[in-house]
Amino acid sequence: MNAAAKHSQAMHFHARAGEKVRNPALQRALQKARPLFVGKRQKGLASLAEDGLDFTNLRSTAENIRNRVLADLDVWLELFEERATASGAEVMWARDGDEVARLVVEIAQKHGVRKVTKSKSMLSEEARLNEALSAAGIRPVETDLGEYIVQLAGEPPSHIIAPAVHKSIGEVEALFAEEHGRPQQARTSADIPAMAREAREVLRQHFLSADMGISGANFLIAETGSAALVTNEGNGRMVTTLPRVHVVVTGIEKLLPTLEDFATLMRLLPRSATGQSISNYVSLLTGTRARDVGALTPGPSPAGRGEMGAPLHDGQVPEGPEKTVFILVDNGRANLLGSAYQDMLRCIRCGACMNHCPVYFSLGGHAYGWVYPGPMGSVLTPLYTGIENALDLPHASTGCGHCADVCPVGIPLPSLMHRLKEEQLARGLRPWSERLALRVWAWVAGRPRLYRWLTRRVARYLDWLADGTGRIRIFGLAPAWTAERDLPVAAGKTFHELYAAQKRK
Amino acid sequence: MSAREEILARVRAGVGKEDAAGRRITAESWLAARHCGPQPVIGSSLVERFRSKAESLASTVATVVDLAAVPAAVAEFLALNQLGTTAVLTPECAAGDWAAAGLTVSARSAVDADLVGISGCFCAIAETGTLLLLSGENSPASVSLLPETHIALVPVGRIVATMEAAFALLRAERGTLPRAVNFVSGPSRTGDIEQTIVLGAHGPCRVHLILIGDIA
Numbered sequence: 001m002n003a004a005a006k007h008s009q010a011m012h013f014h015a016r017a018g019e020k021v022r023n024p025a026l027q028r029a030l031q032k033a034r035p036l037f038v039g040k041r042q043k044g045l046a047s048l049a050e051d052g053l054d055f056t057n058l059r060s061t062a063e064n065i066r067n068r069v070l071a072d073l074d075v076w077l078e079l080f081e082e083r084a085t086a087s088g089a090e091v092m093w094a095r096d097g098d099e100v101a102r103l104v105v106e107i108a109q110k111h112g113v114r115k116v117t118k119s120k121s122m123l124s125e126e127a128r129l130n131e132a133l134s135a136a137g138i139r140p141v142e143t144d145l146g147e148y149i150v151q152l153a154g155e156p157p158s159h160i161i162a163p164a165v166h167k168s169i170g171e172v173e174a175l176f177a178e179e180h181g182r183p184q185q186a187r188t189s190a191d192i193p194a195m196a197r198e199a200r201e202v203l204r205q206h207f208l209s210a211d212m213g214i215s216g217a218n219f220l221i222a223e224t225g226s227a228a229l230v231t232n233e234g235n236g237r238m239v240t241t242l243p244r245v246h247v248v249v250t251g252i253e254k255l256l257p258t259l260e261d262f263a264t265l266m267r268l269l270p271r272s273a274t275g276q277s278i279s280n281y282v283s284l285l286t287g288t289r290a291r292d293v294g295a296l297t298p299g300p301s302p303a304g305r306g307e308m309g310a311p312l313h314d315g316q317v318p319e320g321p322e323k324t325v326f327i328l329v330d331n332g333r334a335n336l337l338g339s340a341y342q343d344m345l346r347c348i349r350c351g352a353c354m355n356h357c358p359v360y361f362s363l364g365g366h367a368y369g370w371v372y373p374g375p376m377g378s379v380l381t382p383l384y385t386g387i388e389n390a391l392d393l394p395h396a397s398t399g400c401g402h403c404a405d406v407c408p409v410g411i412p413l414p415s416l417m418h419r420l421k422e423e424q425l426a427r428g429l430r431p432w433s434e435r436l437a438l439r440v441w442a443w444v445a446g447r448p449r450l451y452r453w454l455t456r457r458v459a460r461y462l463d464w465l466a467d468g469t470g471r472i473r474i475f476g477l478a479p480a481w482t483a484e485r486d487l488p489v490a491a492g493k494t495f496h497e498l499y500a501a502q503k504r505k
Numbered sequence: 506m507s508a509r510e511e512i513l514a515r516v517r518a519g520v521g522k523e524d525a526a527g528r529r530i531t532a533e534s535w536l537a538a539r540h541c542g543p544q545p546v547i548g549s550s551l552v553e554r555f556r557s558k559a560e561s562l563a564s565t566v567a568t569v570v571d572l573a574a575v576p577a578a579v580a581e582f583l584a585l586n587q588l589g590t591t592a593v594l595t596p597e598c599a600a601g602d603w604a605a606a607g608l609t610v611s612a613r614s615a616v617d618a619d620l621v622g623i624s625g626c627f628c629a630i631a632e633t634g635t636l637l638l639l640s641g642e643n644s645p646a647s648v649s650l651l652p653e654t655h656i657a658l659v660p661v662g663r664i665v666a667t668m669e670a671a672f673a674l675l676r677a678e679r680g681t682l683p684r685a686v687n688f689v690s691g692p693s694r695t696g697d698i699e700q701t702i703v704l705g706a707h708g709p710c711r712v713h714l715i716l717i718g719d720i721a
């Protein structure tokens with residue numbers, strides 16, 4: 001079993017799914033979020049159109065940019081490493097999540113760190129970083145409001161963009177009351193600004209007192225050796241500006257060649273995620289504070305370039321970390337290169353696929369059992385934790401294909417899931433009954449006369465069961481199917497019969 | 506084998522190509538070429554576009570004709586919103602007669618107690634109504650981050666069409682990137698409690714832009 005699989009609950013998908021469907025609070029939260037997510041992206045796409053930009057065209061440009069990086073990833077990684085190092089950062093590499101955790105704890109210990117503020121990073125979930133830090137006596141504080149909420153609840157995020165989408169206002173209030181040491185109050189949606197304010201004040205003190213900041217990177221820019229960070233709350237700026245040490249934990253696939261490529265991706269990422277034409281804060285972070293010694297920006301003037309103004313004085317040094325470390329993480333990614341699943345590495349973690357997935361909105365993110373939910377998770381979890389450890393996930397699909405339509409980098413998610421199912425079969429990983437059924441079906445389908453005769457019988461039988469109503473209320477052969485719904489029945493004739501009849505007309 | 510060697514070996518095996526040196530030259534020429542993807546068509550006036558986008562992001566916008574008029578415009582905004590008369594400002598903006606406008610300003614990095622921060626910007630982007638701020642000795646990033654109110658001075662001559670144009674300007678005038686390039690688009694926000702948008706998450710709750718120059 002690989003390291004990531006140890007902590008995956010993906011094998012319990014079936015059992016969890018039942019639990020989630022029967023959880024009314026979760027169902028309410030999901031039903032509330034679904035139209036909002038879909039509507040926001042629609043608005044985002046409309047704003048593209050207003051600017052005379054075509055989504056499909058932009059998507060294929062983005063797809064090409066991502067493919068260019070993956071096709072020569074070794075070269076781009078070396079270029080990035082050289083330039084990041086030259087700009088004053090340190091670059092480290094981690095084979096898997098355990099190695100990430102070990103490196104981060106070592107860096108923290110070396111710099112005498114007692115408290116860490118974190119900006120949202122899915123890779124830190126892969127590495128179970130908070131657990132490792134706490135075990136080493138270092139306090140990790142999640143600062144994205146949604147991440148803060150799930151951290152207080154002791155849960156993993158249930159969505160890659162909206163980590164606490166499954167939590168109701170009442171649940172958030174209970175968590176805040178306990179953590180912030182005050183009595184619980186009755187809350188309505190009118191109180192949400194006050195609750196956000198309360199979290200702001202608590203987290204502000206953490207920002208100011210933390211010794212180290214940990215962030216992910218939405219992208220790495222090879223040209224400049226920089227990390228690009230996209231947030232709305234401003235927590236990304238806080239954790240990369242205030243603490244003495246900044247550690248960027250990110251996957252090796254996150255590279256983009258140039259700033260221009262970044263500009264293209266930035267027209268797609270926020271729109272696909274939250275419908276915004278740009279997120280409130282986008283930061284490009286390069287090197288350490290030493291870069292800014294003597295760096296002066298001209299002040300404002302109507303013509304554009306005014307006086308410099310005096311630099312900071314009285315012993316004030318430039319802001320920012322004294323030490324910046326990039327940890328470039330593999331954890332299963334390199335194995336996908338050159339494989340049938342390479343397309344998945346284009347993913348920019350926008351969340352659009354889950355926001356448009358009927359399965360995600362029936363179950364929520366926790367049912368998927370590991371870090372990544374929704375269609376992208378159904379592909380990534382088996383690939384990163386082992387196909388045999390996530391057998392149900394590639395089947396967690398209605399086949400609607402919406403995820404592929406909305407993906408801003410054109411990842412063919414349904415075909416990747418299909419490929420995983422084929423691989424399960426080829427490796428003998430499906431249950432014997434299913435394998436037997438498929439073998440029988442293949443045998444029958446290879447004998448056209450027998451096939452026609454059999455399907456005719458079945459069609460008549462189903463029609464008889466439906467008793468002319470077109471619906472079967474209780475289906476004795478598979479009672480679970482009709483426990484909460486009717487089974488609709490077609491015309492009582494087989495496709496072949498209908499086709500022949502049509503042709504005669 | 507070190508983690509670095511092992512990961513790069515796996516990546517090379519997956520990439521499955523020889524001639525690393527040749528591929529490196531191709532990669533470098535891609536960097537040098539700086540191809541741009543599809544860019545939006547921005548209407549005739551960059552200033553108008555910037556202004557309307559910024560307002561749609563919940564920033565407020567005022568205009569003044571020249572630098573000398575800035576302190577009075579700031580004082581007016583602060584008075585209107587009952588935000589006091591004290592501010593921290595980035596040293597790049599220190600020039601100007603702030604005292605005459607009744608304001609007490611100090612040019613330095615911001616601290617938690619600062620309620621109002623005044624900064625300039627390197628340039629601004631019309632496409633999205635965005636400020637581009639560079640970190641530096643005379644432009645500390647905390648001033649646009651810690652205070653609840655951020656006031657930014659935007660010379661209209663520094664408004665460019667797109668992010669690509671901003672990068673071109675940055676390369677032409679600065680060559681390299683400072684520690685932090687911050688694109689700021691309106692006040693900070695969160696939607697993490699029941700998907701309800703709240704302004705003022707961790708960064709400023711209020712962003713006020715003062716456009717400087719001949720607007721007509």
Ligand code: SF4
Binds near residue numbers: 350354409410
């Ligand atoms: S697979 Fe596509 S839609 Fe899903 S998160 Fe990744 S980039 Fe977004």
